[in-house]
Amino acid sequence: MNYSKEHAAYLRAIRTHGWTVGLCRVLVLVLLLGLWELGARLGWFDVFILSSPSRVLSAIGRLWGEGSLLIHVGVTLYETIMGFLLGTGLGILLAVLLWWLPFVNEVMDPYLVVLNALPKIALGPVLIVWIGAGMGSIIVMAVLISLVVTTVTVLSGFTAAAAEKQFLMRTLGASKGQTFVKVVLPAGVPHMMSALKISVGMSWVGVIVGEYLVSKSGLGYLIVYGGQVFKLDLVMASVVILCVLAALMYGAVALLEKRFRK
Amino acid sequence: MEGALLSVENVSVYYHTPQGETEAVRDLSFQVQKGEFVAVVGPSGCGKTTMLSLIMGLNPPSKGQVSFPQGPCPMGYMLQRDNLLEWRTLEKNAILGLEVQHKLTEESRAKTVGLLKKYGLGDFLSHYPSQLSGGMRQKAALIRTLALDPEMLLLDEPFSALDYQTRLTLANEVFSIIRQEGKTALLVTHDIGEAVSMADRVLVFSDRPATLKREVVLDYPRGMTPLERRGTPAFQDHFAAIWKELER
Numbered sequence A: 001m002n003y004s005k006e007h008a009a010y011l012r013a014i015r016t017h018g019w020t021v022g023l024c025r026v027l028v029l030v031l032l033l034g035l036w037e038l039g040a041r042l043g044w045f046d047v048f049i050l051s052s053p054s055r056v057l058s059a060i061g062r063l064w065g066e067g068s069l070l071i072h073v074g075v076t077l078y079e080t081i082m083g084f085l086l087g088t089g090l091g092i093l094l095a096v097l098l099w100w101l102p103f104v105n106e107v108m109d110p111y112l113v114v115l116n117a118l119p120k121i122a123l124g125p126v127l128i129v130w131i132g133a134g135m136g137s138i139i140v141m142a143v144l145i146s147l148v149v150t151t152v153t154v155l156s157g158f159t160a161a162a163a164e165k166q167f168l169m170r171t172l173g174a175s176k177g178q179t180f181v182k183v184v185l186p187a188g189v190p191h192m193m194s195a196l197k198i199s200v201g202m203s204w205v206g207v208i209v210g211e212y213l214v215s216k217s218g219l220g221y222l223i224v225y226g227g228q229v230f231k232l233d234l235v236m237a238s239v240v241i242l243c244v245l246a247a248l249m250y251g252a253v254a255l256l257e258k259r260f261r262k
Numbered sequence B: 001m002e003g004a005l006l007s008v009e010n011v012s013v014y015y016h017t018p019q020g021e022t023e024a025v026r027d028l029s030f031q032v033q034k035g036e037f038v039a040v041v042g043p044s045g046c047g048k049t050t051m052l053s054l055i056m057g058l059n060p061p062s063k064g065q066v067s068f069p070q071g072p073c074p075m076g077y078m079l080q081r082d083n084l085l086e087w088r089t090l091e092k093n094a095i096l097g098l099e100v101q102h103k104l105t106e107e108s109r110a111k112t113v114g115l116l117k118k119y120g121l122g123d124f125l126s127h128y129p130s131q132l133s134g135g136m137r138q139k140a141a142l143i144r145t146l147a148l149d150p151e152m153l154l155l156d157e158p159f160s161a162l163d164y165q166t167r168l169t170l171a172n173e174v175f176s177i178i179r180q181e182g183k184t185a186l187l188v189t190h191d192i193g194e195a196v197s198m199a200d201r202v203l204v205f206s207d208r209p210a211t212l213k214r215e216v217v218l219d220y221p222r223g224m225t226p227l228e229r230r231g232t233p234a235f236q237d238h239f240a241a242i243w244k245e246l247e248r
């Protein structure tokens, strides 16, 4: 392509800006980690309480050496992914059902509002009694948290789908099913995608809280255990791993969204 | 009465809302002959859209009846906004009705693509609606209804969302498409100029509840386009007459 000088300069400026932002982001991380490590070495604070990057690394190494790192990560990941898939799956299904049956939707509306406002974590002890102190309760907790928010978000997307487009479908002689498949569902995709993004985060919350309450393994368990025996290195290490995993999973969903938006 | 394609007889329509009862159409009677281009003008909110969905069979009349003396009459509806689906290409949008009615065959698809090409959209078959101008989009919406090969077209203020220039050009194009495809048309508008430049006959509606105030038969020489009609003294006269009628 042949651009004018001004346009080429403009494009260069955009690229430079992008690079600068990226570089600064890395710098912020390096600076924080550096200060943390430096402070630990120079004795600005008690490493027993605040740990340090090198101690976190060696804690991770130790977990790896014991062979338990993958087990803990695996358990937590499994619970989160199950909670996420079931929660969003059932949530979308419920939204479809409520769209299809406006009367039921109207009846259920206040209940949905209350359920949405309720901190589902409060149900933790109840779940343990009902389901037992194990993985089941943890997954159900994650499902509960992501399900309600998914239903509410997706349903609002469905009902927002232009009334006029639905009228158009009627003039073309479409059935309700056809209108749903050809207009309402595709029009709801952006809402579904933002529901997925919210739901991913919610599943993590549900799983970690669940693990705090009941589990014998998983990152949430490691955090609680580390706190109890004052191994802050272990706590910090688990949190760091959690950060990375959560970011990866969010990234995967964002990627999915990009593909759908095309 | 026998030759009419559509016959509306003593029709009234009431809307019921918690605030009360609205009479939208009162004792309305008129007919549309096969091949005719009839325009309905009336102030906004007088009950024109109500009348169209009545004819389309989407709402029943409260009183009176709508009949088709020559037998069932397949109809196509064109709305004010094109309502093209943004996630479908132009071609996929045009065949939406065929899909819905399970009439999509190699033949019907080819015919629809043929229409798109014939009326100047051939280069945009795989474009998305957002890549097209307002006029093109509305033309695509017309072809979406034509794809189902209706006998009569119901046009509900199809140009009022467009800018003035596009409105005039598109009215010209739509007029020639309807003529070439040999369709009967019932155009609803609040734009007197639009009605007077396109139709063979204009029905003037009163304020709500809509009643038929007057009928004006337009006697332009055959074969004049809407744009050409706009330049004639007859256009001015009809315009003034209908304007006065609406003022009263």
Ligand SMILES: Nc1ncnc2c1ncn2[C@@H]1O[C@H](COP(=O)(O)OP(=O)(O)O)[C@@H](O)[C@H]1O
Pocket (backbone or CB within 6 Å): B015, B016, B017, B022, B024, B042, B043, B044, B045, B046, B047, B048, B049, B050, B051, B208
């Ligand atoms: N579904 C409805 N329920 C209640 N009132 C309606 C409904 N649709 C239209 N109306 C009322 O009926 C009158 C005629 O509406 P409409 O046919 O849309 O007018 P126009 O198309 O001529 O602008 C308006 O006053 C409008 O408020």
Ligand SMILES: [Mg+2]
Pocket (backbone or CB within 6 Å): B045, B048, B049, B050, B156
């Ligand atoms: Mg209207």
